[in-house]
């Protein structure tokens with residue numbers, strides 16, 4: 253599928269219609285330990301660098317939690333250009349193929365017309381804590397909370 257990235261404002265748009273449920277791309281990047289992710293998040297914060305670290309918290313049936321942390325800032329793909337939206341048109345999901353470590357897949361949450369921006373909710377389904385971390389959300393959705401979800405590791 254063809255996509256277009258607006259360099260200036262940093263938005264990823266699809267050039268063609270995408271049907272609900274379709275696989276869009278992987279959120280590809282380096283797999284980090286929690287300590288390395290904490291270190292990089294601190295550096296990003298201190299230096300005002302854009303943060304690409306994605307934390308996926310999965311709750312298993314045994315009340316355990318698996319945390320997968322991906323950082324595409326050094327090595328990755330176009331998945332890194334999807335912004336957060338409070339009313340997203342994409343969803344992320346853990347995908348395992350012959351390996352306990354998941355890949356993070358980005359899928360269309362509904363039919364998406366050509367030239368619409370692709371975005372997902374950075375807080376994840378049911379994991380989003382409505383805490384104002386001081387970063388304003390610019391998604392402009394009707395139900396926008398006004399602030400970005402926190403990046404939480406291991407909670």
Ligand SMILES: C[S@@+](CC[C@H](N)C(=O)[O-])C[C@H]1O[C@@H](n2cnc3c(N)ncnc32)[C@H](O)[C@@H]1O
Nearest residue numbers: 262302303304332333334335336388389390391
């Ligand atoms: C994975 S990157 C998304 C792509 C990024 N806009 C770019 O140009 O490379 C995540 C960063 O984009 C910015 N961002 C994403 N969604 C946003 C939103 N809804 N409001 C404000 N900034 C956002 C934040 O700086 C965030 O740390």
